[in-house]
Amino acid sequence: xxxxxxxxxxxxxxxxxxxxxxxxxxxxxxxxxxxxxxxxxxxxxxxxxxxxxxxxxxxxxxxxxxxxxxxxxxxxxxxxxxxxxxxxxxxxxxxxxxxxxxxxxxxxxxxxxxxxxxxxxxxxxxxxxxxxxxxxxxxxxxxxxxxxxxxxxxxxxxxxxxxxxxxxxxxxxxxxxxxxxxxxxxxxxxxxxxxxxxxxxxxxxxxxxxxxxxxxxxxxxxxxxxxxxxxxxxxxxxxxxxxxxxxxxxxxxxxxxxxxxxxxxxxxxxxxxxxxxxxxxxxxxxxxxxxxxxxxxxxxxxxxxxxxxxxxxxxxxxxxxxxxxxxxxxxxxxxxxxxxxxxxxxxxxxxxxxxxxxxxxxxxxxxxxxxxxxxxxxxxxxxxxxxxxxxxxxxxxxxxxxxxxxxxxxxxxxxxxxxxxxxxxxxxxxxxxxxxxxxxxxxxxxxxxxxxxxxxxxxxxxxxxxxxxxxxxxxxxxxxxxxxxxxxxxxxxxxxxxxxxxxxxxxxxxxxxxxxxxxxxxxxxxxxxxxxxxxxxxxxxxxxxxxxxxxxxx
Amino acid sequence: xxxxxxxxxxxxxxxxxxxxxxxxxxxxxxxxxxxxxxxxxxxxxxxxxxxxxxxxxxxxxxxxxxxxxxxxxxxxxxxxxxxxxxxxxxxxxxxxxxxxxxxxxxxxxxxxxxxxxxxxxxxxxxxxxxxxxxxxxxxxxxxxxxxxxxxxxxxxxxxxxxxxxxxxxxxxxxxxxxxxxxxxxxxxxxxxxxxxxxxxxxxxxxxxxxxxxxxxxxxxxxxxxxxxxxxxxxxxxxxxxxxxxxxxxxxxxxxxxxxxxxxxxxxxxxxxxxxxxxxxxxxxxxxxxxxxxxxxxxxxxxxxxxxxxxxxxxxxxx
Numbered sequence: 001x002x003x004x005x006x007x008x009x010x011x012x013x014x015x016x017x018x019x020x021x022x023x024x025x026x027x028x029x030x031x032x033x034x035x036x037x038x039x040x041x042x043x044x045x046x047x048x049x050x051x052x053x054x055x056x057x058x059x060x061x062x063x064x065x066x067x068x069x070x071x072x073x074x075x076x077x078x079x080x081x082x083x084x085x086x087x088x089x090x091x092x093x094x095x096x097x098x099x100x101x102x103x104x105x106x107x108x109x110x111x112x113x114x115x116x117x118x119x120x121x122x123x124x125x126x127x128x129x130x131x132x133x134x135x136x137x138x139x140x141x142x143x144x145x146x147x148x149x150x151x152x153x154x155x156x157x158x159x160x161x162x163x164x165x166x167x168x169x170x171x172x173x174x175x176x177x178x179x180x181x182x183x184x185x186x187x188x189x190x191x192x193x194x195x196x197x198x199x200x201x202x203x204x205x206x207x208x209x210x211x212x213x214x215x216x217x218x219x220x221x222x223x224x225x226x227x228x229x230x231x232x233x234x235x236x237x238x239x240x241x242x243x244x245x246x247x248x249x250x251x252x253x254x255x256x257x258x259x260x261x262x263x264x265x266x267x268x269x270x271x272x273x274x275x276x277x278x279x280x281x282x283x284x285x286x287x288x289x290x291x292x293x294x295x296x297x298x299x300x301x302x303x304x305x306x307x308x309x310x311x312x313x314x315x316x317x318x319x320x321x322x323x324x325x326x327x328x329x330x331x332x333x334x335x336x337x338x339x340x341x342x343x344x345x346x347x348x349x350x351x352x353x354x355x356x357x358x359x360x361x362x363x364x365x366x367x368x369x370x371x372x373x374x375x376x377x378x379x380x381x382x383x384x385x386x387x388x389x390x391x392x393x394x395x396x397x398x399x400x401x402x403x404x405x406x407x408x409x410x411x412x413x414x415x416x417x418x419x420x421x422x423x424x425x426x427x428x429x430x431x432x433x434x435x436x437x438x439x440x441x442x443x444x445x446x447x448x449x450x451x452x453x454x455x456x457x458x459x460x461x462x463x464x465x466x467x468x469x470x471x472x473x474x475x476x477x478x479x480x481x482x483x484x485x486x487x488x489x490x491x492x493x494x495x496x497x498x499x500x501x502x503x504x505x506x507x508x509x510x511x512x513x514x515x516x517x518x519x520x521x522x523x524x525x526x527x528x529x530x531x532x533x534x535x536x537x538x539x540x541x542x543x544x545x546x547x548x549x550x551x552x553x554x
Numbered sequence: 555x556x557x558x559x560x561x562x563x564x565x566x567x568x569x570x571x572x573x574x575x576x577x578x579x580x581x582x583x584x585x586x587x588x589x590x591x592x593x594x595x596x597x598x599x600x601x602x603x604x605x606x607x608x609x610x611x612x613x614x615x616x617x618x619x620x621x622x623x624x625x626x627x628x629x630x631x632x633x634x635x636x637x638x639x640x641x642x643x644x645x646x647x648x649x650x651x652x653x654x655x656x657x658x659x660x661x662x663x664x665x666x667x668x669x670x671x672x673x674x675x676x677x678x679x680x681x682x683x684x685x686x687x688x689x690x691x692x693x694x695x696x697x698x699x700x701x702x703x704x705x706x707x708x709x710x711x712x713x714x715x716x717x718x719x720x721x722x723x724x725x726x727x728x729x730x731x732x733x734x735x736x737x738x739x740x741x742x743x744x745x746x747x748x749x750x751x752x753x754x755x756x757x758x759x760x761x762x763x764x765x766x767x768x769x770x771x772x773x774x775x776x777x778x779x780x781x782x783x784x785x786x787x788x789x790x791x792x793x794x795x796x797x798x799x800x801x802x803x804x805x806x807x808x809x810x811x812x813x814x815x816x817x818x819x820x821x822x823x824x825x826x827x828x829x830x831x832x833x834x835x836x837x838x839x840x841x842x843x844x845x846x847x848x849x850x851x852x853x854x855x856x857x858x859x860x861x862x863x864x865x866x867x868x869x870x871x872x
Contacts (some may be wrong), residue, residue: 045818045851057850062686077850084847088822121840122826147821165681165815168805171825172815494612 001067018049018060018071028494029073030082030111032089032193033148034061036499037485038157041149044112049073056405058080066487083115091122094143095195099203099494100195101374103232103381107193108146128506132176136200136355137348138492143173144196149539151188151197158187158483159465160298181301181553183464185294185483186348186492189200190354199348199493203378210252215340218328219249220258220320220399224346224488225373231495231502232377233387238505243392245344245376248385250393258399260343261406264418266520266531267291268315268405270423270546271415275478279456284308284554288475289415291315293353294483296550298464303471304552312547316409317343317350318359320399321366322545327535329400336362339547342369344376346491347409349483358548372493392512398527404514405522411507412462413437413445416480420449420458422523427451431521442466443485446476462487556583557628560715568669569707569724570596571767571786572855582692584629586700593634593705594623594677597642598668600660601650602808603768603788604785606725607706609737611642614710615650621709622656624716625702635659635696637673639672665769666856670703671695672814682812684854705798726783728755730763730791731837747779748791760794762871769808770859798871803831805867809860819847822856827864 003012005025012021017040022029033044042062049060052070057078060071072078086257090112097104112119129143140151140163152174155163162182176182189197201208209217221242230239246257246496278287290296290310299306314322319341324338343350347370354367371379382385394399405421408414417435423536424432428451435458437445443466446459459481461467467481484490489506490498498506519525536542562577583591595618599607610618622634634656638646643660651658659677667682673695676682695701698840704712710851714720726738732755740749746765764771766785774781783789792801806828813871815821823844830836845861852858 040686041816042853043817045847045853048851064688081847081851084843085818085851088818088826088844088847091822091826125822125825147815147818149816170810171821 001065003065003067003069003071012065014065016065017298018058018063018065018069019047021065022060022073027073029060031061032107032111032146033150035150035191035497037191037369038153039149041153044089044146044148046082046089046489048078048081050075050078061290068403079115080112083117086111086115086117087121089146090119090467092119092125093121093146094124094127094141096141096144101189101198102195103204103374103378105496106195110406121122129173133200134182135184135352136181137352138186139187139198139200139202139401140174140176140188141196141198142174142193146194147172148193149174149199150191151191154191155440157465158183158185158463159468163188166322169186171390176398181297183294183297183301184269184349184352184462184492188482189348189492190490190496190498193497197285198506199372200351202372202375206371206375206379207382209340209342209371210254212340214338216256216334216338217254217340217342218256218258218324219254219342219344219369220244220260220263220317221249221344221403222260222317222346222410222488223264223407223414223510224491224494224506225344226407226513227410227506228346228489228494229373232374232381235388237502238509241387242510243394244387244390246395247390247393248380248387249376251385251405251543252379252383254342256396256519257325258320259395259402259406260316260320261402262325262399262525262527263316263318263323263352264291264406264409264415265403265522265525266319266323266536266546267313267316267409268415268418268422269528269532270542271311272419272426272522274311274313275419275423276426279454279477286474286479287311289480290550291409291415292349292488294349295464295467295481296551297349297352298467298483300550300553306471307550307552310550312549314404314546314548317345317370318353318366318548319546321354322359322361322397323531323535325364325366326361326545327531336364341367342371343367344373345370346373346493347484348372348492350493361544370424373491374493374495378497396528401525401527403522404520406525407513407517408510410488411510412443412482413460413480414487414510416458416460416478418522421477421521423450424449425521425523427454441469446469455529462490485529555628557624557677557712557716558584561712564715564720564722566708566711566715568705568722569711569787570670570705571601572769573785576704576712579692579704580628582690583700585701586693588700589631590697590699591629591632591698592696592701593622593629593632594673594701595622595634595636595706595709596670596673596703597636597638597706598673599639599642599706600665600668600812601767601786601788602771603729603771603790604727604762604786605729605739606727606787608642609727610706610710611638611646612727615647617651617710617713618706619654619656620716621704621711623654624712625704625709626655628862629702632702633657635677637661637677639668648830664812665808666854668699669854669856673703674701683816684856724787725867726787726789728753728791730789731757731761731793731796732791743778743782745775745780748785749783749789750779750791755791757791757793760791762796764790764792764863769812770856770863772862773870798867799831799834802864802867802872805863806831809856813856817851817853817857819844819851820853820860823848823857824860836872841868
C-alpha cells in the first residue's frame with residue numbers, strides 16, 4: 001500500500017506499524033518501551049505521531065498503517081508532548097550516568113539532548129528505592145526504573161516470571177518475586193532502556209583482575225564475543241575482531257590470551273562420548289547440554305527431576321580454566337596459585353557459574369573472574385584502546401587455536417552441530433555432511449540423524465520459555481538448550497539492546513568463521529589431541545577437569 | 555437483522571459513559587466471522603457516584619437478562635458473561651440465568667477493571683489493565699474472539715426496544731447534598747436543572763455539582779445547568795460548605811488508586827498533581843503541561859478523562 005510519511009511517499013505492507021515503516025525509511029521516532037523481541041506495550045508514550053484527518057496523537061509502535069495514511073512524525077504538538085513525557089520519565093529515573101551499562105550510549109540521554117528538556121524539572125520520585133542483588137550475577141537498581149515493563153515481559157517470555165509488578169502506596173513497582181528463583185540469564189538487563197540492571201561488579205570492579213602485580217594473568221575469550229564487541233567501537237554488527245581483542249587485552253598488560261573455543265572442543269569430545277554411552281545404555285535420555293549456566297540453574301531450581309539428564313561435562317570456560325591451572329601451569333612451571341584466569345563472556349550467569357564450589361580443582365577455582373563483553377569494552381575505553389584502529393595480534397599458543405566446531409558454540413545450534421560431527425565420525429568413521437534441521441517452534445529446531453543403524457532425534461532450542469515447551473513433549477535423544485535468544489550471541493553480557501537482526505549478524509559471523517576453518521572437527525584439533533595424549537590420560541584426571549555434578553537448588 | 559435496525563432507529567447510545575452507538579457494536583460483532591463469539595454484560599459500575607446499574611439489577615433483572623438473550627440470538631456462535639462487581643455479584647439471583655448460556659463473573663480489581671479491554675483481561679485471568687486498541691473488542695476481545703460488551707443499562711434498553719416500550723429515558727444516579735438521593739428513570743432530553751427540580755433536589759442556597767460521574771464528570775456551576783448530563787447519568791451535588799481543595803485532593807487520590815500505572819502521563823502526571831495538591835502549591839505551568847499530556851497521550855480514557863473534572867474544579871473553584 002502507499003502511504004506518506006513526512007510528505008514522502010512510501011510503500012508499506014498491511015501488517016506493518018507506523019514505527020516499522022519509519023524505521024525502514026530511516027526516520028527516527030523515539031520509542032523507549034519498544035523492543036522487537038517483546039509484545040507491544042505502548043506505555044512510554046513517546047513515539048507519538050499525527051495522522052492527517054484524525055484528531056489527536058497516535059503511538060507509532062501500536063498503530064498499523066492503512067492505505068493512503070498521511071503521517072507526520074514531528075510537529076510542535078508532537079514535540080511538546082514528547083518533551084513533557086520525557087520530563088516525567090526523567091522524574092522517575094535517578095541518573096547515574098558515569099556508572100551505567102549504557103556507557104553514555106543511552107537513548108534516554110540522547111532524547112533529553114535532542115528535545116532540550118530539563119531532566120530535573122521534577123524531583124526524582126524513586127530516590128532511595130531499593131537496589132536488589134540477584135545472586136552473584138545481577139543487580140537491579142529500582143531507583144532507575146522507568147516502569148516500561150520490558151524486564152517483566154522478557155522474564156515472562158523466559159518462562160520464569162521472577163520480576164513482577166507490586167503495588168506500594170498506590171504506585172506499582174517492579175520487584176523480584178519472593179517465591180521464585182532468578183536463573184541469571186540477564187535478559188532483563190539487555191532489554192532495559194533505562195540501564196536499571198547491571199552485572200555484579202559492572203563497572204566498578206573491572207580492573208580488579210589486573211591489580212595484583214604478583215599474578216600471571218591469563219584472559220580467555222568466549223566464542224561469541226569476537227563477533228559482538230566491535231559494536232561498542234562503532235564497527236558494523238557482526239564484525240569479527242578476534243585478533244583485535246587479543247591486541248587490546250595485551251595492551252592492558254595481560255600475559256596470555258587463550259581461546260575458550262579450545263575448551264569447547266574438549267567439551268564436544270567429552271559430550272560426544274557421554275552421548276554414545278547413554279545411547280547404548282538408554283539411560284538418562286534425552287541428554288541435555290549443560291554449558292549454559294542459566295539453563296542449568298533453571299533445571300536445578302524448577303525441574304530437579306531432570307538433573308540426571310544434564311550432561312556432566314563442564315562448560316568450555318571451566319574446562320579451559322582448569323587446564324590453564326593444571327596442564328599449562330605445569331608446562332610453564334608456574335604455581336597455579338599465582339595464576340589469575342579471567343574469562344570474557346557474553347553472559348552474566350557465567351559470573352555465577354565460576355562460584356560453584358564443586359568445580360574447584362585442588363582447592364582452586366578454574367576461573368577467577370568473569371567479565372562481560374560490555375565490561376571488556378569499558379576496560380578498553382578506560383585505557384583509550386580503540387578496537388577499531390588497533391593492530392591485530394595473534395592469539396597465544398597452545399590454548400588459543402580452536403577448530404570451527406569450537407567457534408560456533410557461541411550461537412544456538414552450535415554445540416549440537418559440533419557434537420554431532422564428532423559423534424557421527426566416531427560411530428561410523430565417516431564425516432557427517434549436513435544435518436537438515438526443521439524449524440518446529442519458536443527458536444526451536446529438530447532433526448533426525450541416521451548414525452549407522454541408529455536413528456537419533458535431536459533438537460536445539462534457545463530461550464527458556466521455548467525450552468519449557470520442549471520439556472512438555474520430548475521424544476528426543478539429545479537436546480541443546482541456550483537460555484538466551486539465539487544462544488550466547490544474544491547473552492545478558494553482550495552490548496545493550498540487541499534485536500533479532502543484530503543477533504543474526506553476530507551468529508552468521510561465527511558460522512562463517514567455522515566454514516572457513518580447515519579443521520572443523522573438535523577431535524581433530526592438534527592441541528586437543530596432544531592434551532589427551534599427554535595430560536588427559538586417565539579417567540580420574542579427565543573427570544576432575546572435564547566433568548562435574550548438578551543438584552537440586554533452593 | 556431486525557433488532558439491530560430497531561436499535562439503530564432508536565439511536566441507542568451505550569450507557570457506560572462512552573455513549574458509543576450500540577447498533578454499530580452489535581453490527582460489527584454479528585458480522586464478524588468466527589467460530590466463537592462472546593457477549594459481556596458489564597455490571598462493574600466503578601464510578602463512586604453511580605449506582606444505577608445496581609438499581610437496575612435489583613429492580614429489573616429480567617429485562618437485563620432478556621437483553622442478553624436477544625444478543626445471544628442475534629449473534630451466532632455466542633455465549634455470554636455477566637460481569638458484576640462484588641456486591642452485585644453477591645446479591646444476584648443465580649436462578650435468573652438457569653439454563654441459559656450466561657456465566658456469572660465476579661469483578662476483580664478496581665475502577666479501571668470496568669474498562670472494556672480490562673474486563674476481557676480480567677475474565678481471562680490476567681491483571682485487569684487496558685489493552686491496546688485497535689483491535690477493538692468487537693474484532694478481537696475475550697480470548698481473541700469478537701466480543702460485544704455493553705453496560706447493564708444498555709441491555710435493559712435493548713429489551714425495552716424489543717418489547718416496543720423504549721421511551722428514550724435513562725437512569726440518573728443523584729447523590730450528594732440533596733434531599734432525595736436515589737436513582738430516577740427520566741427522559742434523556744431533560745436538562746440537569748430540570749432533573750434536579752423535578753426530583754425535588756435543586757438546592758436553594760449556593761452549590762455546585764459534578765455531572766457525568768464522580769470520577770470523570772465535569773464540575774458545573776448553577777449557571778451551567780441548562781445542558782444535559784454527559785457520560786454516566788450521575789449527578790453529585792456539593793453544598794457551599796464544601797472545601798474545593800479537599801475535594802481536589804480526594805479526586806486526585808481516586809485517580810492515584812484507580813489508574814493502572816502503565817502509561818507515563820497517567821502514572822507520573824497524576825502523581826505529580828498529587829504532590830502539588832498535597833503541598834497546596836500548584837505550579838500552573840507544570841499543571842498545564844501535565845494536563846496536555848494526559849489529554850493527548852494517555853493510553854486509555856481514564857487518563858484523558860481525568861483532565862475534565864480536575865481542570866473544571868480548579869478553574870471554577872480554586
